[in-house]
């Protein structure tokens with residue numbers, strides 16, 4: 374059950390927390406060398422570009438009045454050279470930084486993916502897939518530029534500002550003070566906008582996450598949507614979510630726009646002030662026309678890095694909103710993991726004991742209570758009973774997909790909570806109700822059960838489950854490409870392929886959850902023969918609603934009322950004339 378539905382906003386962190394950014398430094402530090410090279414290149418390129426106004430001032434005040442042709446050509450050539458060199462340096466830097474940005478994305482994404490692979494079922498039960506996906510794909514993309522170029526640009530812009538300041542004061546201190554007079558106004562605007570901008574970016578991240586979650590859900594459920602002709606209704610929900618996103622985006626953009634707007638106006642104001650003050654001072658011949666020209670050029674140049682810094686600050690706030698979400702995912706505890714000092718489970722015989730096991734998915738709502746089961750090695754156990762009684766839950770607990778809430782589960786006397794997960798699951802073959810098929814060939818899909826299996830072993834497993842025949846009927850046989858989720862295959866064919874995959878793992882404990890529910894009666898009878906052979910010597914748990922498929926099991930457990938209501942062989946339970954008897958006879962009559 375996805376408690377965090379697509380249209381429920383995720384919680385926002387209230388205070389701005391720099392720790393997210395500091396944590397991101399781990400990824401940035403790995404790129405130290407190329408970033409230093411890029412920084413040096415940028416500093417050189419900016420420094421060279423800054424000399425242009427000085428050349429211009431000299432040309433206007435000295436070279437042109439002197440009417441010297443060759444020096445004018447020389448200065449012009451120098452000016453052109455500064456432009457060419459600074460463009461070349463900037464291009465090299467941009468190539469280096471594109472690479473750095475991609476490397477940072479790669480590292481964060483890899484960490485996220487690895488962590489997601491380990492997170493327990495519970496994590497996925499609780500949230501829409503779309504909200505998980507957007508973190509790995511979009512959010513990581515969005516932070517890469519700030520974490521790579523952003524840092525360098527930030528330092529550069531500060532240096533740029535200092536350089537320009539120094540050049541400015543070197544040319545004329547009084548007019549420089551006129552340029553600086555705009556700064557207090559600018560800081561006041563920034564302080565006013567700061568918190569609002571952060572909230573606005575957080576809201577944008579939330580709304581885009583909701584939109585993504587709904588898109589993902591709609592694509593997954595497209596068949597049901599079309600069956601029930603719910604296209605219009607869904608389009609309505611989508612429009613609502615898209616409108617929410619657009620509204621938050623517009624709000625954010627409006628706040629963002631206020632900053633360049635203020636800077637532009639301040640630049641115009643200080644430039645006008647320079648002309649005014651400069652011309653007044655020109656009378657007493659304190660400043661030349663060239664100085665006024667250079668200073669108005671510096672005024673624009675001085676405010677440009679300030680504008681860039683405020684844009685960087687804005688992207689930084691935006692990135693922190695995304696980093697919050699990325700690190701939240703990375704911090705998600707792997708609640709089902711190896712305990713400290715976990716022990717390798719030795720090759721197992723297959724005795725399984727449920728010792729007073731209680732389990733709840735949600736605290737306070739027990740699905741199983743004080744369950745005691747003792748299964749001998751090699752015994753085949755059928756779990757039957759009403760829908761929602763807890764059959765799948767029982768087998769999920771054996772594989773430790775969830776931790777028990779109370780009690781213990783032992784395999785050959787070893788508490789599985791203390792065993793290494795890999796050593797536990799690698800000795801089990803589990804076929805879940807949802808026979809998931811990955812994109813790739815049928816051969817790949819079966820081999821997923823044991824990656825080092827030969828083609829012959831794959832085919833042998835397919836033969837046992839009677840899948841070989843239909844696979845060979847495809848034009849490319851085992852090499853037939855199937856889509857993700859196996860949409861090219863029938864439900865029954867998907868079940869047979871995942872059945873073969875489970876068998877290929879050659880497990881000591883076999884768990885089959887509704888493994889044959891979609892398979893026709895004839896194939897099932899054939900399959901049963903192969904399966905009986907295969908089950909010999911292995912402990913197996915078989916969940917089936919069709920009781921005819923499990924009546925040969927050594928023991929049948931009727932799961933109901935948060936525990937085992939009846940247990941025994943088919944004959945024993947029939948003789949008892951209890952719930953199993955009624956269920957079985959009802960099914961017989963229907964058939």
Ligand SMILES: Nc1ncnc2c1ncn2[C@@H]1O[C@H](COP(=O)(O)OP(=O)(O)OP(=O)(O)O)[C@@H](O)[C@H]1O
Pocket residue numbers: 374498734735740758759760761762763764765766767
């Ligand atoms: N991931 C989950 N989170 C919360 N509750 C769950 C979850 N999975 C199952 N449940 C609840 O636990 C109970 C037992 O579910 P379970 O899937 O084990 O039943 P089942 O006997 O296998 O049913 P079916 O025959 O329909 O497959 C049900 O009431 C179900 O609502």
